[in-house]
Amino acid sequence: MINLNDILETINMIRQENLDIRTITMGISLLDCADSDIDRSCEKVYNKIVRCAGNLVKTGEDIEAEYGVPIINKRISVTPISMLVAVSGGDPVKYAHALQRAADTVGVNFIGGFSALVQKGFSAGDVELIRAIPRALNETRNICASVNVGSTKAGINMDAVKMMGEVIRESAELTADRDCIGPAKLVVFCNAVEDNPFMAGAFHGISEPDCVIHVGVSGPGVVHAALKKCDGDLGEVAEIIKRTAFKITRVGQLVGTEAAKRLGVPFGIVDLSLAPTPAVGDSVARILEEMGLDVCGTHGTTAALAMLNDAVKKGGVMACNSVGGLSGAFIPVSEDEGMIAAAQSGDLTIEKLEAMTAVCSVGLDMVVLPGETPAEVISAIIADEAAIGMVNSKTTAVRAIPAIGKKAGEGLNFGGLLGEGPIMAVNLTASPKKFIDRGGRIPAPMQSLKN
Amino acid sequence: MKKTVVTVIGRDTVGIIAKVSAKCAEYDVNIIDITQSVLQDMFVMVMMTDIAGLKCSFKEFSEAMDQLGKELNMEIRVMHEDIFNSMHRI
Structure with missing residues (x-):
């Protein structure tokens, strides 16, 4: 017989803490x-x-x-x-x-x-x-x-x-x-990956089988709820995140295996992710705040996120046969209730967000820019983000939305899982135009002398 | 044997076990074990059942239990035991 407390824990994760397969x-x-x-x-x-x-x-x-x-x-x-x-x-x-x-x-x-x-x-x-x-x-x-x-x-x-x-x-x-x-x-x-199950960046790489099933798990609410009960040091916090990530990921492994079997196709990977939604209680930003930050985006956010991201992977890796995709904590602004609040209050700036992307999954995701942002500034933002990914051998990405006809203080509402986002301030006074217009290719970086 | 966990969550009233087990019998679902507990001030009953004799689809049984839950003003869930095994056992 399965332990009663284990059954109740699972039920509670689904009822109260938004556990789901994304x-x-x-x-x-x-x-x-x-x-x-x-x-x-x-x-x-x-x-x-x-x-x-x-x-x-x-x-x-x-x-x-x-x-x-x-x-x-x-x-x-x-x-x-x-x-x-x-x-x-x-x-x-x-x-x-x-x-x-x-x-x-x-x-x-x-x-x-x-x-x-x-x-x-x-x-x-x-x-x-x-x-x-x-x-x-x-x-x-x-x-x-x-x-x-x-x-x-x-x-x-x-x-x-x-x-x-x-x-x-x-x-x-x-x-x-x-x-x-x-x-x-x-x-x-x-550094796009070929087996990413998450939108909008999913595509089926040419080295993949003809047809395959991938699964992306979620569960920021579950991690947040588990951390609420913890007063210990950061070692203890990491341990709780690992244990919770393990349980979340096991559900992904089970569902993926079952889906692949029923559809008669191979099972590819589980993407070990904390994928937020705009719903209250399903936010990655709120986990960082639960760790002890007043608001996501303040000093210490990068360190907290680095630890969260690493602990999610360590917990998840043991829970499934094959790990892949983007695997890590996602920080899309408009799709995360806590991130939206932090951007609205001005505590989360695009510069801080860029720093955060160096230590977690993906990058500047669902960021709403002022409507007047010229193409070359968007290109320069992309170049910065790509440089972080290139040098650190990780996937980075930009999903930026210029809010045509709108200024700082306003926002966009996409509805559903895409959420809503306030416009984030961008440096529009100093232009990167000449740099972007040069074109060509930035050569691949050194893989030694890593400083 | 195909084990399934039925959980009933809500305010305690007279006759819950009787009504839930009557519904199980109606669908040829055998009850193996029953335990009760309290979760955040709510009454919780957990039944381990065997659905090998089920004559309809799993979904139909699950919907019937969900409907019964609505009538009793409680939340009834039917879940395959594998989800608990995979989450809590290595």
């Missing part, structure tokens, strides 16, 4: 859909997704009912579409529409993979796809785009960085009537 994401390779005729290619893409993922949503719901743990999102990631554009040519937005049709048919809430990997340079299809991103995000609802502009091995493609600043602005302008939702579905990466 996403089951099916990765689907589209390499066998490439055709020199773009319409035929789109049709093959649609057919393959519907064939592989037809039962994804129902399977997720069945598992949710049997195990009693909510599975919030069922999603799909696909091969970077730029590779199909390379073969077919034509207008890449056609692929976005084919993906949207597939999303509607199978009932998933996002398909990620309107992507290009250009860290070392552009090949056929890449520039066309990147230039088409604003239109694709404007004309579809559930498609996510991402572009990898740098890596530790290749350096940073500054031509792509420049282009992405322009693309983000253009995407915001095209969707200005819908709270600039376009760039909220667009991530610019350095």
Whole structure:
């Protein structure tokens, strides 16, 4: 018989502390859909997704009912579409529409993979796809785009960085009537991973199997509740986080294994993440505050986050067979109730956020910028963030949304899991234009003499 | 044997065990063990059951129990035992 207290602990985590599986994401390779005729290619893409993922949503719901743990999102990631554009040519937005049709048919809430990997340079299809991103995000609802502009091995493609600043602005302008939702579905990466189950940056890497299931876990509320009972030193705090992360991750392993078995595809990885939502009691910022900071963003935040991030990984690694994805604490501003409050009060600045991204998963995520922010400043923000990822051999990303027509003090409301964010102040007086306009490539960094 | 944990959470009233076990019997669900406790001032009953003889789908049984919970003004959950095993045992 299972211990009564263990049963009650699990029930309490689900009832009170927002324990859930954030996403089951099916990765689907589209390499066998490439055709020199773009319409035929789109049709093959649609057919393959519907064939592989037809039962994804129902399977997720069945598992949710049997195990009693909510599975919030069922999603799909696909091969970077730029590779199909390379073969077919034509207008890449056609692929976005084919993906949207597939999303509607199978009932998933996002398909990620309107992507290009250009860290070392552009090949056929890449520039066309990147230039088409604003239109694709404007004309579809559930498609996510991402572009990898740098890596530790290749350096940073500054031509792509420049282009992405322009693309983000253009995407915001095209969707200005819908709270600039376009760039909220667009991530610019350095060191992008191929098995990420989380949106908006998910795509299915070319070294992955034909079809695979990845799982992203969540549970900031559970960690927060566990820490509330702790008055000990930081060693004890780390221990509690590890134990809690272990339990959360075991649920991910169980659900992923079961989903893969029922769908008849291999199980890929569990992404060990603390993924917040805008709901009260589901915030990563509040965990940092529970550790002893008055407000997230004050001095000490980077240290607290570094410890949290490391303890989550240490606890989670033992709980599952295979770990991957982004794995770490996410700090998206608009998707985290505590981060929103800290940004609103001015305690969390974009500079501090940038420092925090050096020690945790991903990067400047869901950051709302003043509407007047020019493309070159957005590009410079991307370059800074990519440099942190490149030098530290970690994934970093920028998902920034210029709030067209709005100024500091105002904000954007995206609704749902994307949340709402106040505009964060940016240095608009000193321009990085000449640096960005130079273009070219920042060479890959030294891997020795690590200081 | 297919073990499932039924938890009943709410304010204690007369006849909870009778009503919940009657519903289990109606669905051919065998009760293996029952324990009670208190969780944050709430009455909690945990039943270990065997659903091997279940004649409908798991979802149907789970929804019937959920409906019974609403009638009794309590929260009834039906969960596969594996979730507890995997979270609390190495």
